[in-house]
Amino acid sequence: MSSWNVSDRALDVSSCAQEPIRTPGAIQPYGLILVLDPQTLIVKERAIAQADLLGTFGDPLGHPIDDVFGGALARCRPALETIKPGTTQFLGAHAIGPHDGHHTLAHRLGDDLIVELEAPVPGxxxxxxxxxxxxxxxxxxxxxxxxxxxxxxxxxxxxxxxxxxxxxxxxxxxxxxxxxxxxxxxxxxxxxxxxxxxxxxxxxxxxxxxxxxxxxxxxxxxxxxxxPLVRSAGHAGPGPTDLSPxxxxxxxxxxxxxxxxxxxxxxxxxxxxxxxxxxxxxxxxxxxxxxxxxxxxxxxxxxxxxxxxxxxxxxxxxVVEARIARRAIQVRLLGRMAGDTDFMAALGRDQHNLLALTQSAGAAIVHRGECLLHGECPNRSQVLELVQWLSVQQHEGDLYCTDRLPQLWKPAEAFADVASGVLAISISQIHDSFVLWFRPEVVRTVRWGGDPRKEETGLPLSPRTSFEGWKETVQRQSLPWDDVDRDAALELRTAIVDIVLRKAEEMAALNEQLLRSNKELEAFSYSVSHDLRAPFRHIVGYSELLWASAAERLNDSEKRFLDTIVESAQSAGTLVDDLLSFSQMGRSTMGQISMDMTALVEDVRHKLDMEYAGRSIRWQIPHLPRVQADPGMLRLVWQNLLSNAIKFTRDSAQPTIEVGHERGDTEDVFYVKDNGCGFDMRYVDKLFGVFQRLHHADEYEGTGIGLANVHRIITRHGGRTWADGRVGEGATFFFTIPFVTGDNL
CATH class of the missing domain: 3.30.450.40 (GAF domain)
Structure with a gap:
């Protein structure tokens, strides 16, 4: 047998944190411990304080639990066989020889089953x-x-x-x-x-x-x-047993x-x-x-x-009570900010609640070079210098806080009396914009149980010997910021970004939309004044000719006149329909759902069969991913792109139309490629404009609104459109659908 010796080496406080406190190799002398094999319940280690037990019953090492100490623990076997790993179970009191009932516990820890018997205390x-x-x-x-x-x-x-x-x-x-x-x-x-x-x-x-x-x-x-804990020779292991429980x-x-x-x-x-x-x-x-x-x-x-x-x-x-109080303060601040585009001025008009939000003595709002100060805080130049320092510091999320700023940033010593503590939130990813709160220095006395910094010398071990009250004066520190303070600041940041700053973004988007609408309106006005005139002039002119010859029976020329009237009327009708469709597209409501793009393309192609009846077109349509989009609008996109491909491959010897897909980092890219007449890339910027045509109407029919509709639909989905082509070699039209959260797998 072997035993794990308790070291008598000189003790050192630096080694205390590495002491093997879970595996000391020994027990306190108030009972005994048996370490069993959990499968066989054979004793493989023991530590016994009562030496007379070994003389009376012999050494329990190598024996099953039923046989040790004259069978005193035999009735524990059922419980020991079923105890689960990581648990402790009380097994009652057991008398061992002349010794009174020992309180017995079993601990299952890894591959060891520890039976602990603690001697009773008189009375x-x-x-x-x-x-x-x-x-x-x-x-x-x-x-x-x-x-x-x-x-x-x-x-x-x-x-x-x-x-x-x-x-x-x-x-x-x-x-x-x-x-x-x-x-x-x-x-x-x-x-x-x-x-x-x-x-x-x-x-x-x-x-x-x-x-x-x-x-x-x-x-x-x-x-x-x-x-000492003694181990049998037959159960030698790599290290001492864990006695943690x-x-x-x-x-x-x-x-x-x-x-x-x-x-x-x-x-x-x-x-x-x-x-x-x-x-x-x-x-x-x-x-x-x-x-x-x-x-x-x-x-x-x-x-x-x-x-x-x-x-x-x-x-x-x-904490809940404090959060409710802070939330009420935040509601009052937001009430001030509501309807006010200048959030700095709005916050400044309620200085009391601004400071109360984080229990601060001062605050500063810095945005685009402006600096507004409230309460007790550093001066303007000191705050701007602090903001520059904060902007390069590593901090979690959009918040930085410390209760000992002078210790972290030397210039802060100049204003430690008003700002030893700072809590700051960043409110812009573009500009150095911050809201900062300040807490003053709080000089306080801390009573320690002995000087925690004093090193003991000349002693065999280093735990300090003095526990007399020792006073330390703490300076250059403020009261600490707690989770309620930090969360209140972050919630205000969210409110500023979501309610105030986003208004500016929405206004910019609205201005862009208005500019785009104005251009479309100008194009529509031009269409009304120019493109629609010719068909109606034809109607009027040929109607007059018809009436001039109404007294006589119609001849071949008059029939031709009537045919022209019909063609012009049909052209005008088609143009008006397309214009209406285009104008309605910008006003219709989008209903985005998860949709099967492959099935949609196949369905559109099937419905276009009549457009290439009698022609042999080689189609290449692979499996396409599902996307989140408006099905009606996306159907119109595919209808326009596939219809164009069918039309412009009319003169190709072996027409081929390919539908394809590529996956980007943030969006799905789809394309329609054909080997038709193509186009000159010098005019690619005109393709997606209203009434922009790169081919004469006598060559290929159309009103020039289809691709404009495609562009408008994809833009409303947050995507992009572009095209690539070569004259006589074909063209490829691309569009993208951005990923929706959770839809990029």
Whole structure:
């Protein structure tokens, strides 16, 4: 067999954060631990404080659980066989030889099954029910308190009453994991630590992780002699066993010396968690060694859970109340801004609410070179210099905040009295535009439990020996910004961008649309005054000729006159229809749905069969992706493009029309390619204009409105249109449909 030795090396605080606190290789001497193979329930490791058990029953190593200690644990087998990984189960009390009933727990951790037997404490409660009256009093009392601090004070009194410790305190962590004593109850044997702070290094990160895992931790004697964990030769492994869940797990020697430096003979902690994160500890201390019975610890754990829930509820309620108040302030600010295009002036007219939104003393609004100051804040040149610095800083999203600006940016020392803290939001991606709030320097005194920066020298180990109150004066800092402050600022940013700044974008878009409409109106007016005149002149002229010869029977010429009248009337009718269609396209409502582009193209091609009856056209239509678009409008796009391709391949020997698709980063690109007559690229800019034709009407019929409709429809979908062609070689017409969120896979 072999044992894991507890190191006697010189201790060093720098190594404390790396201490193997989960695998100490030993236990506290108040019981015993057996490590079993979970499949066979054979003991592969043991740590036994009562040496007489080995003489009486022999070494349990290598034996199944049924046979150890004269079969005292045989009735635990069913529970041990079914315990799930990562869980702990209480197995009752078991007498082992002459020793009284041991409180027995089983922990399943990875490939190990740890059976922990803790010796009873003389005079301990027989069950948790004996402690229920004390728990009930605590539950009734918490209903009458209003603040978190009062909750903590109540818990410190109740825990000390249950355990009998000399001092019980509640210890709360800050964002940097420094701890502050917020409540305390004691009998005067140990000094008071109320309102003292303790540095983060006192409880390293790995220790905090264990506090989250194990809600209760007891160290009964800071001078105990650890009992080594012995492993059978047949179960040699690569490293020591993880004893994380075991109450008897031995403690880091650094921590034991820390306790002795505090003149503490025993300690117990109860973890306080808020939404799964470590909020603080109930920390109990005794001048002399002291064991706390299992059922008392269970009651303390229960009280700790109740306290944790109440702290979460109180703090959440306070946050909700604060958010509601800030939301009301924001509504008032938005009311000022409503209907006002100058949001800077609008915000400035309600300075009280602007400052109250983030509980600030001053604010500045910087936009396009202008700077408006409100309340107590740096001067204009200092604010503009600060904005330049902020614009190049790395920060999360569109918000930057700090409560110690002079420490991060040296020039801020010049105005630390009014702006040691700054909270800023960026309101433009183009300009250096910010809204900034300022908080003044708050000089305050912080009482530490000993100088956290003092290095101990000449000692065998480094945990500090002094826990006298040590005062530190904090300067060049403001009150910290909390989540409510930050969220209120971000919500205001969203309001500015969405309600005010977007108005300017909408106005620009409207102006562009008006310019486009004016051009279309001019083209329409020209059409009315020019293109529509000729057909109607024909109607009038040939009608007069007809009437002149009405007395006689119609001859061949008169018939030809009538044919011309009909053709002109039909031309005028077609032109008017196309004009109406074009004008209506800009006013119709779009109803975008997910549509099958392949099926749409095939359907349009089928309906155009009559246009190429008697001709043999080679079609190439691949599978096309689904898009989000207005089906009626997109049908008209394909109808115009395919109809044009059919028309302009009329004189091709082997006409070919190809429909294709390419996928871009933000849009789908579709095209129709033909090998027809093509066009001169010098006139490509005219293609999508109203009544723009590159071929004479005698060669290819049409009104010149079809491609204008295509352009207008695709533009309304947020897409683009363009064309490529060569005279006598064919043409390709392209259009795009932008991706809709979630539709680019």
């Amino acid at each position: 301990e409660p027989g069950s948790l029910e004996d402690l229920y009256p004390a728990i009930r009093r605590f539950m009734e009392a918490i209903e009458r308190v209003e603040t978190t601090r009062e909750l903590c004070e109540l818990a410190s009194v109740q825990i000390r009453e249950l355990t009998g410790f000399d001092r019980t305190l509640v210890y709360q962590f800050d964002k940097d994991w420094n701890g502050a004593v917020v409540a305390e109850d004691g009998n005067g044997v140990l000094p008071s630590y109320l309102d003292l702070r303790f540095p983060e290094s006192d409880i390293p990160a790995q220790a905090r992780a264990l506090y989250r895992q194990n809600r209760v931790r007891l160290i009964a004697d800071s001078n105990y002699q650890p009992v 075991a109450m008897l797990r031995s403690v880091s020697p650094v921590h034991l010396q820390y306790m002795r430096n505090m003149a503490t003979g025993a300690s117990m902690s109860v973890s306080l968690l808020r939404e799964g994160e470590l909020w603080g500890l109930i920390s109990c201390h005794n001048a002399q060694p002291k064991r706390v019975p299992y059922h008392v610890r269970t009651a303390c754990e229960f009280i700790g859970q109740i306290l944790s829930l109440q702290i979460s509820l109180k703090e959440r309620a306070a």
